[in-house]
Amino acid sequence: MSEPGAKHKFAFYLGCIAPNRYPGVESASIKAMKKLGVELVPLKGASCCPAPGAFGSIDMNVFYAMAARNLVLAEEMKMDIALVCNGCYKSIWEVNHKLKHNKDLRDAVNEVLKEVDMEYKGTINVYHTAELLYNDKFIGVDKVRDSVTNPLTGARIAVHYGCHLVKPHKDREFEKEVMLNTEHPMWMEELVSALGATPVEYRNKMQCCGAGGGVRGYDIVHALDITNEKLINLQEEKVDALTDICPFCQLQFDRGQIEIQEKFGATYNLPVLHFAELLGLAQGMSPQDLGLDLHGISCESFLRKVL
């Protein structure tokens, strides 16, 4: 909506896990993005996105109506939505896309929204902050690089893209074509490089974190087994940290390591940071400001390397 070059303003949709488990993601996003000319304005009154696995598997009508309500809040602010979570992206972006293109569905949803005096109009777009960082229409890799004051030189960082941002491929419409590469994307690695760190590729990069789609809630051992396999692959490449763009994936990798230790007896101690946290570090924010001490797995080893 905003003109390129002008200061961009977005309605900031927080989701559930970021503010409750990783508050650093919230603060880092707001502060780091501000330095890059993007203002994130809190989307007041927002509800759960709702979670695509939990709600989407049970009742699509509730799923559409809840997501539409969040969209209407942003429409009332006359701002596009920016969010920090792949799960939120799937719900809110996809519902926005479907409602814009399906009149019958839109009418049905508006019938429900009428009860709370709201109407979905289809006037805004939805972006993931990672997309804003990568797309030079908003920020772009060069600006990210220029904003770095504390380069993460020497750190070997692997990327976990997470499933819901890039898949399903045929339902995604990113402006940057490389983001449509769902099977072996490399654009997050470009962002990691921009922070001065060394991006590291590892086996089966695009595998799920294990938690998504309700798997964690339904069968925790199975979910952790998948996470464990990813951690083994990451350990092989001797990475210093894993970065993600989804707090739910982050929860599974971070607190999941404690559960894996309890259940399988395997220890990895791999620091897991949301890219917003990494960006904050590279821009000079302190680990305390970023709430890194609230992580399940200590980030000390990684911080010693980069600070």
Next chain:
Amino acid sequence: MAEKKKTTTTKKTVTKKPITKKAAPVKQDIKKQAPAAKPAAKPAATGSTTQQKPRVGVFICHCGTNIAGSMDLMAVQEYSKTIPGVAHVDNYQYMCSTPGQGKIEKAIKDHKLTGIVVAACTPRLHEPTFRTATKEGGLNPFRFEMANIRDQNSWVHMHDQVGSTEKAKDAVRIAVAKAALLQDLYPKSVPVEKAAMVVGAGVAGMQAALDLAAAGIKTYLIEADTSIGGRMSQLDKTFPTLDCSQCILTPKMVDVGRDTNIELYTYSEVNAVEGYIGNFDVTIRKKARGVLTPKEAEARGLVGGGCNGCGDCDAVCPVVKPNAFEMGMKPRKAIYINHPQVVPLIYTIDFDSCIKCGLCVTACGPEKRAIDLESKDEFVKVKVGTAILATGYELFPIEKKEEWGYKRFENVITGLEFERLICASGPTGGHLVRPSDGQTPKKVAFVLCAGSRDNTGSGKPYCSRFCCMYSLKHAHQIIEKIPGCTPYLFYMDIRSFGKMYEEFYYRIQDEGAKFIRGRVANILEDSKSKNLHVMTDDTLLDRPVDMEVDLVVLASAVQPSADTNRTRKLFGVSCSMDGWLLEAHPKLNPCGTTTAGVFLAGVCQGPKDIPDTVASAEGAASAASIPIHKGEVELEPYFATCIDEKCAGCGMCVNLCPYSALALVEKDGRTVMEVTEAKCKGCGTCGGFCPGGAIWMNHFTTPQIVAQIDAFLLGGEQ
């Protein structure tokens, strides 16, 4: 339109002309040949014909239930009777049948009809049929008009009986409005040049050229690569007979090289095409090759000179490049031949890599003097009556399917790379090895439908049609050549549809190849061993599969070769959405195109195995030889005509004409436009544009079109 089989002829009135070697200027010929084609349209230019009052006959076809099942035909019939100008209405189960056509013929005589409307399918399908019937009834065949009430009505509005009935009434009313104003027209005949062109010298192009040449037709065979043989010459063996591909192809290549009726242009492409069926003027671009053939040397006065293929230049050339014929797995020099059996055996300089050091010139010596480092592209003009496109295919860039890691993982190769690796004349002398370490594999996975039958948007939706069979062949070759090595084929379905193909499939099963039904989701590389994990779901056993193998062969989808799109545009040939060239009719005219005189052979029309390719090539050659043997072709009389009194001579139309058919001439002291009728395709660009309304488009005249629009908009009110 122009492609129709000539069911309507004016042969009786035309005296057959002997065909001259170089086609006579067409315009003169027309005047001599078609005296009957007096410009009937011209006096009628104002639109008010002096003909008798129109009496149009309307014939409504049921097409079984295709039309009758979706609308009230009796209502359409009753309505048709009320349309002004209609003198007779009838309907029949199948108007295209003999009794149906008989109704038209009889009605013309009984009711003294002046125009015929058949409400049925499409002109593309049955216009020739009904024109013949119109003629048999004693009317000029161009007094027929078709109303499409099937493809554009009953089929699309199958569940709207009321709406489709109303739409059919509109269609009939509009057709009647035009039929009332139709005029007699006479097709023209032009002589056909007794020469043909074949573009592409793979097995399809070679077969087509050999057939044409055998029929006594001079044939220009154009090949973009430095030698002929195409994809088939890269293959090791052919399924299901397991013939050595080179062994059965080389004799054909040699025949092509020797045939005196074939003029071979390798390392060449079609640069421009002008003209029309019977008289195509084609400009061939001979790319700068840097090496003279003995013939070219002789033309320069170097008798006994020119390239004899000795290879002395190759031996001294210091520049090394990957050989594309070997899929880049073998080096070649900047001066090279693709492989030892090339036809023609003439070296080529790759000027993009040549450093012009001159070592080859010295090595070639003063007698042959075959090398010319300053060689430039040359342009050759030829005239042909018909042309065949046989531009073939290339592999879909399978690295786009990132999940399989081609180009990221060393031991993931394509089927064509496998062919070169297993071929005795290939880069490894026929030893199948892993690219990463040169070791012989023990477990090889074949991924079928790699990029084919792929609806994700990142592959091709169609079946590439020969990958199942060549993968079976590959499995056989592994079992035969490497004891203890097991091939695993990951497939969706095995499509073994051809003669003896199913039997071959069973044979390979018995030989010990393993088949896993599951689309491969992902391939992972073990970073140390460079082994690969093939991840899929075995949909027969309903369980996930993670199989470690040491080599993966992707049966990559195929797509039209790189230059296909440019070439097809030069010849005015359409393509379907996936890029394959469009045949005139998928079932009944698979070798023809909608451009008269241009035909398709082989894979450029769609994926085909070798037997189908050769059959299609022979079909195309046969079709392309018909106009040549006939000696003349009829052109649709839809050309533009200039009404001299109205023409201001502004010349705007001359520049607009895409076919260079118009010119300004001096007539009675005035400058007016003149149409070369044989060149005009009747596209109407000039007629629509002319500011003075001075251009009369035969069969699509302004009064006819206005009458149709009025008929529609006024709903039948006058």
